[in-house]
Amino acid sequence: MSSWLRNIQGQLSEFASEVLNEATEEVNDPESELQVTRKKLLETEKELSTEKENVQKLKKKIDSLEEELYAKNLELDAINKKYTDVIVSRDTQIRELQAELERTHHMIHHESSDGDEDSFFPANSTRIARMKDEIDQLRKEAAHWKRLVNEQSEKSDALK
Known part of the structure; x- marks a missing residue:
């Protein structure tokens, strides 16, 4: 930003030098030349002032965006933790x-070797099937959450 401002200041200085050089070369009416030069100087000073205001606005916007980015990164970190x-x-x-x-498999194996397999196994087979289903469901859910954490981490890394 400051190089841009220096560039404008350099252009203004160059312009002022050109105007002064022209004024010394064409001294037909020094009073009118002086008025024209002052008018041009005022215009360029107004332009410089306007550009400085724009630079300040842009700096404020950058600060605001940096704060917003910081807040979003904090939010992403909280989500990742969750x-x-x-x-x-x-x-x-x-x-x-x-x-x-x-433990249930071990109990079933132990009971089935005792000989009353018919009375023990049917009652627990439903429980075993339910537990297997629950384990499968939890594994799927854990995989889903792991994918989400990885995606959030990638997004967080991309923003930093």
Whole structure:
């Protein structure tokens, strides 16, 4: 931004020099030349003032956008934390259900070797099937949340 402002200042200085050089070369009516030069100087000063105001507005806009970006990054970090917590919770549930399923399998195997397989297995087969379905569902849900966290992380990295 400052190089742009320096460029305008340089152009104004160059313009003022040209006007003064022309004034010394054409001294037909020095008073009218002086008035014309003053008028041009006032116009260029107004233009410079306008450009400085534009620069200030743009700086304020940049500051505002940087604050907004910071807030969005904080929001993304909070969302990532939330998804990570959900994934950890689901993984814990999956491990607990798998352990319960293994205990049930072990109980079934132990009971079936005792000889009353017909009375034990049908009652627990529904429970085992339900637990397997629940484990599968939790795995799918955990995979879904992991995908969301990865997508959010990629978006967050892209914004930084």
